[in-house]
Amino acid sequence: MSARIELKGEEKVVMALRSLYTSYGYRPYKMSRFEEYDLYAGNKDFLVSGNVITFTDTNGKLMALKPDVTLSIVRSVRDVRNAVSRICYDENVYRVSDRSGTFREIMQAGLECIGDVGILELAEVAVLAQKSLQNISEKSVLTISHMGITEAFLKGISNQEVIEEAIAALSSRNAQAILSLAGENPDSAGSLEKLAHLCNLTGSNDQVLSELENMGADRLSLEELRTVVSLLDPKSVRIDFTAVGGMKYYNGMVFRGYVEGVPVAVLSGGQYDRLLRRMGRRSRAVGFAVYLDALERLLEDRREYDVDVVLLYDRCDDISQVLRRARALREGGMSVVVLREVPEGLRYRDLIDLGANRGGQNA
Amino acid sequence: MLNIALPKGRLGEKVYGMFEKAGFSCPEILSDSRKLVFENPSCGVRYFWVKPSDVTVYVERGAADIGVAGKDIIDEYTPDIYELLDLNVGRCRMCVAAKKDFRENPDVTLRVATKFSTIARRYYSSIGREIDIIPLNGSIELAPVLGMSDVIVDIVETGTTLKENGLEVFQTIMPISARLIANKSAFEFKKDEILKIQNRLASMVEA
Numbered sequence: 001m002s003a004r005i006e007l008k009g010e011e012k013v014v015m016a017l018r019s020l021y022t023s024y025g026y027r028p029y030k031m032s033r034f035e036e037y038d039l040y041a042g043n044k045d046f047l048v049s050g051n052v053i054t055f056t057d058t059n060g061k062l063m064a065l066k067p068d069v070t071l072s073i074v075r076s077v078r079d080v081r082n083a084v085s086r087i088c089y090d091e092n093v094y095r096v097s098d099r100s101g102t103f104r105e106i107m108q109a110g111l112e113c114i115g116d117v118g119i120l121e122l123a124e125v126a127v128l129a130q131k132s133l134q135n136i137s138e139k140s141v142l143t144i145s146h147m148g149i150t151e152a153f154l155k156g157i158s159n160q161e162v163i164e165e166a167i168a169a170l171s172s173r174n175a176q177a178i179l180s181l182a183g184e185n186p187d188s189a190g191s192l193e194k195l196a197h198l199c200n201l202t203g204s205n206d207q208v209l210s211e212l213e214n215m216g217a218d219r220l221s222l223e224e225l226r227t228v229v230s231l232l233d234p235k236s237v238r239i240d241f242t243a244v245g246g247m248k249y250y251n252g253m254v255f256r257g258y259v260e261g262v263p264v265a266v267l268s269g270g271q272y273d274r275l276l277r278r279m280g281r282r283s284r285a286v287g288f289a290v291y292l293d294a295l296e297r298l299l300e301d302r303r304e305y306d307v308d309v310v311l312l313y314d315r316c317d318d319i320s321q322v323l324r325r326a327r328a329l330r331e332g333g334m335s336v337v338v339l340r341e342v343p344e345g346l347r348y349r350d351l352i353d354l355g356a357n358r359g360g361q362n363a
Numbered sequence: 364m365l366n367i368a369l370p371k372g373r374l375g376e377k378v379y380g381m382f383e384k385a386g387f388s389c390p391e392i393l394s395d396s397r398k399l400v401f402e403n404p405s406c407g408v409r410y411f412w413v414k415p416s417d418v419t420v421y422v423e424r425g426a427a428d429i430g431v432a433g434k435d436i437i438d439e440y441t442p443d444i445y446e447l448l449d450l451n452v453g454r455c456r457m458c459v460a461a462k463k464d465f466r467e468n469p470d471v472t473l474r475v476a477t478k479f480s481t482i483a484r485r486y487y488s489s490i491g492r493e494i495d496i497i498p499l500n501g502s503i504e505l506a507p508v509l510g511m512s513d514v515i516v517d518i519v520e521t522g523t524t525l526k527e528n529g530l531e532v533f534q535t536i537m538p539i540s541a542r543l544i545a546n547k548s549a550f551e552f553k554k555d556e557i558l559k560i561q562n563r564l565a566s567m568v569e570a
Contacts, residue, residue, distance in 0.1 A: 141551040173445040173545075202558060238551070242445070258548040263425025264443065265547065 009299025010292045014090045016135045017109045021088035026111050029087045031072050037062040039071055046249050051096040065094040077114045079282045084115035112287035123231045125286045129255050130232050139260035143240035147250050148221030156191035171244045175199035198241040205229050208239045249275040255288050266294045305347045308334035312353040365408050365556045368430035370415035374453040378431045385563035428549035434539045439479045447561050448543040451568045455520040459534040462507050476506030477516040486536045504528040
């Protein structure tokens with residue numbers, strides 16, 4: 001019998017996600033750990049954190065330890081008419097953690113769908129985002145918003161600073177701050193009041209969709225949102241406009257994923273055609289990332305024992321017999337550690353003291 | 364059960380009064396004990412008293428689902444949380460103050476003593492002024508009195524402390540009040556309870 005494969009919680013999730021993504025035709029992609037710094041310098045706002053670890057390569061080029069995967073994938077995929085590249089990954093990235101303010105190695109899994117992306121691909125990515133969360137926990141929620149709708153409501157505002165303040169307030173669900181901006185900017189009041197209303201949209205997805213229709217939301221975006229939401233498991237999807245993506249990059253749906261017991265979003269993504277335009281590309285793109293570092297505590301291994309069996313032996317025991325006994329136990333599916341004495345703090349299910357038998361025989 | 368972080372002190376007691384009126388009472392909380400956690404299962408609430416500047420930490424990290432924090436703390440630490448409601452209590456202002464006879468020389472770097480480095484930096488960068496931040500943790504008023512700083516950026520409630528030290532307000536940066544905040548993930552899983560509290564408090568604030 002072969003030994004059990006002991007995987008850590010995050011490793012199990014990585015394997016489950018990889019198998020989920022490949023079953024939809026996504027091809028795993030292995031990237032280099034380093035990239036030229038220029039790739040990130042031009043798109044710092046796209047990164048979760050603008051800080052990047054850099055070093056000078058032997059040829060004098062300024063290189064960076066990858067802080068993000070999407071930019072590398074986008075660069076590696078060519079524009080092909082009427083074709084879509086489906087790529088998935090699980091990679092370590094290096095960036096400053098919001099909480100500690102220091103650099104950390106962060107395991108990230110996710111997928112990108114780049115090319116002639118249409119409603120089918122958008123819906124498929126949303127379905128995979130929801131399934132990814134369901135793979136992690138029984139209690140999960142995928143929130144979806146649509147930048148097309150949010151931006152259409154912002155069209156009446158000419159002052160960029162007001163737009164930025166309004167978006168920041170929307171992402172912190174602060175309707176009062178948006179209404180007070182409306183008071184200070186009477187020319188934009190109508191648009192801002194609609195945005196404030198987006199903060200407070202609650203109720204079932206159908207209620208929210210019909211309210212959006214009443215508000216005169218952008219028709220094409222609303223239809224896209226309606227179609228995608230109708231294809232998702234209704235139990236764990238919510239339309240929520242506080243999920244806002246950077247307007248320089250995101251143009252369509254924006255996803256955030258939460259699982260119960262983890263205080264931060266564990267999944268984030270959306271449609272980011274504008275990033276490709278900024279990189280001089282024609283393709284459209286949608287994707288998401290799952291932040292496995294956020295799941296560390298949730299998936300923490302809480303086994304009662306460190307090992308199933310402690311096999312205690314003595315100097316006078318026949319080593320080959322001791323090892324044979326241990327092997328027999330392992331072949332029975334148990335984990336076994338062979339020791340001369342039990343160290344303090346070791347938790348075990350059974351203790352077999354070979355010396356006790358021998359002591360008995362000697363007596 | 365909804366976990367609620369309240370700021371220790373006068374403001375916290377006032378805010379608890381609002382929660383109580385809204386139907387989320389926990390009488391034990393007002394007892395003179397050293398306990399930090401108080402629970403009322405029948406109302407589905409568990410309150411903790413925490414240092415006012417730590418409320419956002421408890422909420423952002425999910426130890427509390429919701430909490431009450433001053434706008435000054437929210438803007439200073441910029442936690443990734445929802446800011447659901449202005450409770451309209453604990454009202455004061457974030458101000459720039461200096462000695463009464465202070466005349467600003469725009470030709471030199473302005474020395475700013477403050478507990479609120481982020482807010483001060485953001486304010487002065489918005490008006491394009493070069494500053495030198497002097498981070499302090501208390502008795503901020505002392506800095507301009509001793510000539511260590513030109514101005515201070517601090518919370519002003521009545522202005523009495525400033526007056527007693529020969530200082531006065533030169534600019535108001537923003538108004539401050541207590542806010543109901545929520546953890547983003549908890550909001551998804553305890554939405555009904557959180558909205559119930561938010562709506563009841565909102566109707567009290569408006570009344």
